[in-house]
Amino acid sequence: MxxxxxxxxxxxxxxxxxxxxxxxxxxxxxxxxxxxxxxxxxxxxxxxxxxxxxxxxxxxxxxxxxxxxxxxxxxxxxxxxxxxxxxxxxxxxxxxxxxxxxxxxxxxxxxxxxxxxxxxxxxxxxxxxxxxxxxxxxxxxxxxxxxxxxxxxxxxxxxxxxxxxxxxxxxxxxxxxxxxxxxxxxxxxGRRTAPRAAFSPTFLPYEPDENGVAMLPDFGRGYRFHVTGLMHDERGYPTSDHVKVAELLERLERKVEPAVAAVPPERYRLEDASVVLVAYGIVARTARAAVDLLRREGIRAGLLRTRLLWPLPAPALTEVSSSAELVVVAEMNRGQWALEVERLAGGKTVLAPYLKAGGSVITAEELAGHVRRLAREGVAVS
Amino acid sequence: MSWRLDVRCAGSGGQGLALAAVVLAEAGLAAGCEVALTQEYGPEARGGASRADVAISDEVIANPQCGVPSILLALHDKAWRKFATGVPAVSASLESGSTTAVVDRDLVAVAPDAPGVLALPFEAVARDELRAKVVANMVAVGALGRLMGRFGSEIIESAVAKRSPSAFSQLNVVAFRRGWSMMDDLLPAAVSAGR
Known part of the structure; x- marks a missing residue:
């Protein structure tokens, strides 16, 4: 095509x-x-x-x-x-x-x-x-x-x-x-889950399927049910039952986890990388160019490019935090996702984010310069 | 050896520089290259100095934004002032790290008279020969396409026809050919290396 x-x-x-x-x-x-x-x-x-x-x-x-x-x-x-x-x-x-x-x-x-x-x-x-x-x-x-x-x-x-x-x-x-x-x-x-049974007075619109996803019918299909922004039970009616509410919140969090496997990150020159750049969106592109620049200078750099921000792609981030000496999260803000990566790394590696807010894209040269500076100062990077 | 060409088309909003860049990117795509086109948005696109950058390469374009353009086309003084800054070495040949500037002879007065700056009568030709000032952008595309030296005229010409509004399709093709031939005399001197 x-x-x-x-x-x-x-x-x-x-x-x-x-x-x-x-x-x-x-x-x-x-x-x-x-x-x-x-x-x-x-x-x-x-x-x-x-x-x-x-x-x-x-x-x-x-x-x-x-x-x-x-x-x-x-x-x-x-x-x-x-x-x-x-x-x-x-x-x-x-x-x-x-x-x-x-x-x-x-x-x-x-x-x-x-x-x-x-x-x-x-x-x-x-x-x-x-x-x-x-x-x-x-x-x-x-x-x-x-x-x-x-x-x-x-x-x-x-x-x-x-x-x-x-x-x-x-x-x-x-x-x-x-x-x-x-x-x-x-x-x-993909397609929506559908209720397993025809409508009856005991029908439960918010009954979860085996993946924890409510089997809600579409309006107009002959089912009568209630949708609310209040905490609700499987009937869809408000509840303040603490156990049910806690279970609901837990289920809603659990049900989005499949996104992590569905949208895997891209690994670029990570095999032997001691410096791992972590980036997403437009910055991941200049970060890739920065990796090539640094490699030419003998710095073993690699890139973990995530395409999923939430839920956090924890396995890949944990993996690079364990293997790399230095992890640089590069993003065009004052430090957002970098904090999540830091939290996840839990002190296992050196983190030195490169942040830039102001309306222009982080360039490959800026990012490479940041890593070079850290290398000169002896921060990680053997 | 991998290669990459960065062409910056700069002018005043409304001169059709974005279309010029789209045509070059379309030609690159048709030739099987990787292309990325970025442009300045906002009020610039409606009368201020605007630019559109095309990166064309035989490999994945990691960084879509060009640092030093290989070719800088400027059709307006204010565009030259805004976008020629940071162009370090103006060179007559397409060497990496240097820029060949192509400007409109009559619309850009502030460009230096240097070997790497080609001043060509895009608007004059469009107005006097083709009786349509608006196709100056396509005359420039012809000259640029020839200067780039990567693609044959047919492939760019198809891109011109594909991307032009139907009422302008034929005229734009004529303008493109005129720009291509404009380089006949200049080319051996202008492009000595880098192909």
């Missing part, structure tokens, strides 16, 4: 269409607007729905309603809009409503830098909504991956019945690269 020259945001919209998205509600915002623009053109002729909402709070509400009605639903935004969506994202997590939310990250806080890249929403994707919310967040590193991980986001959302965020920055959103728009297989698309 031949490659097409398309932009990251277009790849996202194409991925959504390939994944069977039939509902988009959103409010255009730089640098994500092209996603809405393309879907506004493509969805209605297919009999699908595109709604430009009054704001991002309403957008998320519409997405959840459509999803409960059985639609594969999504929205796309940037930091300021992602902020407004947090309330309903919490609702979606607890009520187990599948949806995909794309956040094309720009500089923040507040309206910040509308057309500059950043990776400042990583912790927001994890903790932006209150309570112990389990979540999934993917981080594509090139335009091809924006396409394939958007499809994967729908699969994870639908099969695990949870919101899935796709986070990438302005540069990837607007960059054009050659992309193969492959048609996903039924396995790559």
């Amino acid at each position: 031949s490659q097409q020259l398309i932009q990251g945001n277009e790849a996202c919209a194409r991925g959504a269409l390939a994944a069977g998205c039939t509902f988009f509600a959103g409010y255009p915002i730089s640098p994500s607007s092209e996603i809405a623009e393309l879907l506004a053109r493509e969805l209605p002729p297919r009999g699908s729905v595109f709604i430009q909402m009054e704001d991002e709070i309403a957008s998320m509400g519409a997405v959840l309603g459509a999803s409960l009605g059985g639609r594969r639903a999504m929205t796309a935004t940037s930091g300021p809009g992602f902020t407004l969506m947090q309330e309903h994202l919490g609702y979606a997590s607890l009520a187990e409503i599948p949806c995909v939310v794309v956040d094309v990250m720009r500089g923040g806080p507040s309206t910040g830098l509308p057309t500059s890249p950043a990776q400042g929403d990583v912790m927001q994707a994890r903790w932006g909504s209150h309570g112990d919310r389990a979540t999934i967040a993917l981080a594509p590193g090139n335009v091809q991956e924006v396409y394939s991980l958007t499809i994967e986001a729908f699969r994870l959302a639908e099969t695990l019945r949870t919101p899935v965020a796709v986070l990438y920055d302005e540069v990837i959103g607007h960059m054009r690269e050659g992309v193969v728009l492959h048609e996903p297989t039924p396995e790559e698309l």
Whole structure:
């Protein structure tokens, strides 16, 4: 299949269409607007729905309603809009409503830098909504991956019945690269669990299947049930039973774990690496170039490129923390994911993150320079 | 030996530099290369100094953003001022680490008169010969494509036709050919190495 020259945001919209998205509600915002623009053109002729909402709070509400009605639903935004969506994202997590939310990250806080890249929403994707919310967040590193991980986001959302965020920055959103728009297989698309029994007065919509995923029917299928943002039992009705609530929270956290195996990291020149760069998104690309620069100078560098931010890809991170003398998390913020890696490493290795916030991409030279400096100072690196 | 070309197309928003870059990237893709195109967004795209960078390589492009462009096209003074800074050595040949600058003869006055700076009449040719000032970008693409020396004219010409709005498709192809031939006299002197 031949490659097409398309932009990251277009790849996202194409991925959504390939994944069977039939509902988009959103409010255009730089640098994500092209996603809405393309879907506004493509969805209605297919009999699908595109709604430009009054704001991002309403957008998320519409997405959840459509999803409960059985639609594969999504929205796309940037930091300021992602902020407004947090309330309903919490609702979606607890009520187990599948949806995909794309956040094309720009500089923040507040309206910040509308057309500059950043990776400042990583912790927001994890903790932006209150309570112990389990979540999934993917981080594509090139335009091809924006396409394939958007499809994967729908699969994870639908099969695990949870919101899935796709986070990438302005540069990837607007960059054009050659992309193969492959048609996903039924396995790559996945499908929702369905209730095992027809409706009866004893029907339990929130009864989990063997994977801990509630077998909620779509609205309009003849089942009568209740959806709430309150803690609920398997009937879907509010409960304050401490044991049931604790079990529910534990189940919701456990059910997102399959994402770790589903979205494995990419390892580059890690076999004998004493310095491991850890990066995601656009920075993983310059980090790869930095690895090559450092290797030429005799520094045994490697790269762990994660495509999954949440849940934390703990096995791979633990592995490099145990094997490397120095781990450098590079990200375009003031230190977010780096803290998680540090927590996980638990003192097993030297950590010296390279952080840059301000609206430009970390360059390979900057990153290599950081490692060189540490090597000169005798920090690890034999 | 692996190779990589970074072409920066800079101008004033509306001059069609983004389309010029898209055409070059499309040609690279058609030739089986890896390509990555980044551009400046924001108010610059609507009248300020704007740029679009194309990286073309025979291997995976790790870093999509170009440091030192191999070729810098500038169609406006303000674009030259903004994007030619940091271009260290202007050279007439496509050597790695140096830049060949291609500027519009009449639109860019601030570029130095140096061997590595080619001043060509893109807009004048578009306006006077082709009777359409707006195709100056495609005249420039012709000159750039020839200077790059990586792809035949047919492959770039197809990209021009593919990416042009249908009303401009034919005219853009004519403009591209004119730019390609513009390099006839200059090429042996302009490109002495690096191919």
